[in-house]
Amino acid sequence: MDFNLTKEQSMIRKMVRDFAEEVIKPRTIEIDKEAKFPLDIFKQMGELGLLGIPFPEKYGGSGGDTLSYAIAVEEIGRVCGSTGLSYAAAVSLGASPIYYFGTEEQKEKFLTPLAEGKALGSFGLTEPNAGSDAGGTKTTAIIDGDDFVINGEKCFITNASYAETLIVTAVTGKNEKGRNIISAIIVPTNVEGVKITSNYDKMGVRGSDTAEIVLDNVRVPRTNLLGDPDKGFSQFLYTLDGGRISIAALGLGIAQASLEKALQYAKERKQFGKSISSFQAIQFKLADIAMEVELARNMVYKAAWLKDNNQPFTKESAYAKLFATETAFRAANQAIQIHGGYGYMREYEVERYLRDAKLLEIGEGTSEVQRLVIARQLGC
Numbered sequence: 001m002d003f004n005l006t007k008e009q010s011m012i013r014k015m016v017r018d019f020a021e022e023v024i025k026p027r028t029i030e031i032d033k034e035a036k037f038p039l040d041i042f043k044q045m046g047e048l049g050l051l052g053i054p055f056p057e058k059y060g061g062s063g064g065d066t067l068s069y070a071i072a073v074e075e076i077g078r079v080c081g082s083t084g085l086s087y088a089a090a091v092s093l094g095a096s097p098i099y100y101f102g103t104e105e106q107k108e109k110f111l112t113p114l115a116e117g118k119a120l121g122s123f124g125l126t127e128p129n130a131g132s133d134a135g136g137t138k139t140t141a142i143i144d145g146d147d148f149v150i151n152g153e154k155c156f157i158t159n160a161s162y163a164e165t166l167i168v169t170a171v172t173g174k175n176e177k178g179r180n181i182i183s184a185i186i187v188p189t190n191v192e193g194v195k196i197t198s199n200y201d202k203m204g205v206r207g208s209d210t211a212e213i214v215l216d217n218v219r220v221p222r223t224n225l226l227g228d229p230d231k232g233f234s235q236f237l238y239t240l241d242g243g244r245i246s247i248a249a250l251g252l253g254i255a256q257a258s259l260e261k262a263l264q265y266a267k268e269r270k271q272f273g274k275s276i277s278s279f280q281a282i283q284f285k286l287a288d289i290a291m292e293v294e295l296a297r298n299m300v301y302k303a304a305w306l307k308d309n310n311q312p313f314t315k316e317s318a319y320a321k322l323f324a325t326e327t328a329f330r331a332a333n334q335a336i337q338i339h340g341g342y343g344y345m346r347e348y349e350v351e352r353y354l355r356d357a358k359l360l361e362i363g364e365g366t367s368e369v370q371r372l373v374i375a376r377q378l379g380c
């Protein structure tokens with residue numbers, strides 16, 4: 001076994017950390033407070049090639065691997081959960097399905113601008129009455145001549161207000177068992193009938209755009225169908241397996257930030273004439289956080305490694321997502337505790353880590369759904 005990062009992976013870590021520290025960090029409090037999507041930061045991330053890390057150069061990407069991409073999400077998440085979530089969603093959900101399942105033409109037309117960072121993509125699966133149970137999708141896409149006519153509603157969709165393309169899931173027919181066939185279709189956001197509104201007032205990841213989408217007789221060419229129409233469901237399960245690695249990496253970044261802040265504060269803060277880091281109660285908290293961060297990192301990197309080596313990774317990406325996101329929440333909570341009353345104040349940032357981390361236990365499959373995925377993989 002080799003736990004060393006390659007030269008490229010180490011270079012990506014350094015490049016993203018420098019960018020995150022210099023460009024994103026000074027803005028994180030404002031991004032959260034004003035709930036403002038940092039479009040200018042995404043433009044710079046695009047110029048650095050971050051939006052295209054896991055895609056081949058042929059499609060405007062940087063030709064990196066999943067592990068490099070996970071490291072990039074971790075580093076961005078370490079300074080800003082909002083930016084990290086929008087970044088992970090743009091790459092894993094907005095662009096990756098086109099890379100995995102798109103035709104050559106679709107890759108050239110839709111993936112290239114996303115990988116180059118010239119446009120943002122979004123993935124609309126969730127509906128008001130179809131969340132964990134994505135099979136309950138009500139949006140329909142009916143064939144009319146050379147087009148699909150799509151009608152339906154999507155909710156909680158990351159980046160949609162700033163996206164040029166949406167990938168939406170819709171019922172396109174019934175199989176021989178009478179069950180709905182759910183397919184994925186690429187919908188440019190400038191097509192008539194697409195209405196995107198972003199009015200959610202969120203607890204955390206406040207600078208990440210989250211939108212509702214109404215599709216009212218939206219007409220797109222049938223050539224915008226993504227992948228095999230009969231395998232739409234298994235295709236988006238594969239997409240989510242990959243996406244979970246990035247949400248896990250984001251959790252890892254928030255957990256790492258919580259550890260760093262808590263450790264620094266514990267060394268500086270004095271009570272009873274001593275720094276609080278000399279109290280065993282505080283040391284044990286720090287030791288537990290550090291151990292869990294290390295475990296989470298091993299899980300996230302292993303899941304990414306499996307994907308990069310074309311091995312099954314469904315179970316491991318669920319392990320990683322479940323453990324790393326719950327670690328982020330626990331670590332942020334203990335970081336607040338170690339900060340005492342100051343931790344409850346916004347300027348110390350650890351309360352933001354907790355609010356941002358909470359979302360990670362919900363999005364891209366709740367913690368309960370991850371446990372279901374793992375149990376299924378165990379043969380239950």
Ligand SMILES: Cc1cc2nc3c(=O)[nH]c(=O)nc-3n(C[C@H](O)[C@H](O)[C@H](O)COP(=O)(O)OP(=O)(O)OC[C@H]3O[C@@H](n4cnc5c(N)ncnc54)[C@H](O)[C@@H]3O)c2cc1C
Pocket residue numbers: 089093123124125126130131132133155156157158159202205210359362363364365366367368369372
């Ligand atoms: C900020 C944000 C960004 C998001 N971005 C996107 C996006 O870009 N694209 C997208 O498609 N979606 C997105 N989502 C939606 C997200 O994936 C869903 O919210 C999530 O999958 C849960 O669905 P739900 O909210 O309908 O909850 P529900 O499915 O109604 O779940 C409610 C509760 O019941 C539990 N539950 C449900 N079914 C079971 C079961 N079988 N066994 C045990 N427990 C169960 C859940 O775990 C949860 O605790 C986003 C959500 C948020 C909040």
